[in-house]
Amino acid sequence: MPIDTAPRYDIYGGIHKGLRLALAHLLLRIGSADFADLRATAELLADLRAQLALSRAHLAHEEAHIHPALESRAPGAGQRLEHQHRHHEVRFEELADLIARLEVAQPGARPAIGHALYLAFSLFVAEDFAHMHEEETVTGPLLQAHFTDADLQAIEFGIISSLTPEENIAYMRLMLPAMTPAERLALLAGMKAGAPAEAFSAVIELAARPMLAAHDFAALVRGLGLGLAA
Template identity: 40%
Template sequence: MSLPRYDIYRPIHKGLRAFMAETMVAVGRMDAADAADTADVLARVRGLVDICHGHLRHEEDHVHPAMEARASGSAAGTETEHLDHRTALDAVSRAAEAVAAAPSPGTRAEAGHALYLTLARMVGENLMHMDMEEHQNNAILRAAYTDAELHAVEQGIVASLAPEEAQVILRWIIPNLTPAERADALRAMRGGMPAPAFEGLLAMLRQHLSPVERAKLDAALAAPADAAAAA
């Protein structure tokens, strides 16, 4: 039986789906009469928009050139959809600022619902887009590149991230992986980071795991390297 091929989209898309879904739900539950709750939710929306814009740039700077290098024209459709996504993200930003500028709880509630609908539409379009990338683009990439080459493309993206952006991305990716994926990712990071930096990252991520998930992760990270590889 052949082993699964490398999936460059899998971790980041899990993180993005979680970030989008949780933010959309938060907007739907926002209390427009509570200034602190409104400010917190709008900050989450702005953070999501920033990460989504960055994700588009990273794919266009790294993944799409790799596709075009060995299959000319193969990224054109994805690039066109990215233009639409930027328009949708700008609409979300405008809707969020309309909430912030609303003069009363009543008008803020109406603006909040408009934001919810705008965000939901953006999320729906992105879910379909990510599905396309995971099936069509992955097929193109896997036909043209080895797993080692695809991993190198992904590492190029990782190397380009500013520390603040990397922190946010990891906050959404790592907790939303399976226990095995989470342990594998953190073991790899532990091998390439100073111990204090890794412990700080781990402490942040543990806040977003359930007690059962934390226990599984602790056991996996404590296991000898050969036992982890066998698992």
């Protein structure tokens, strides 16, 4: 496959890297969980529920902000994606059902339900990874053919500005550790220039500082020209 060495604005790249990291980490945790440990299981299931809510909301953001733009320039191009999103909805319901069953299961039944949850989640992750791959290899180039980088950036900032402050921090905590230093710096430099100062500073203190390794955080602070202690 040819590789574009002068890449254009990638609307999917950062958030999809964040989702992949979070889903992979959860898959590992569910696979190695001791479902007899009630406290650890409750914590794991709360984290899983929170991640599934973010994954579900991400689909809604694409449907509200990206698909209408895509359809306006390339009619029909969003239909396969919408179909895949509807299929994801079925998976979200199946996972919610397994989580609820595990929460009330008798001790003897917990390992079997936990394993069923592991398998169901692995299938969702596989399907979501394939879906995101299609978005980045098929839909992304199509968007780049029909929109300028500035248009695409405006669509992405439209999504970001539709989030509550808490949602914004939750997505930034997924994305920042998953991105390359250069991608991270570009995203936050854009935010520093365009977002309200309090929102930018919340991202630095509540997402970047706690989620990045000390040397990555220090490099980011230097790159952004911030006078902060690392």
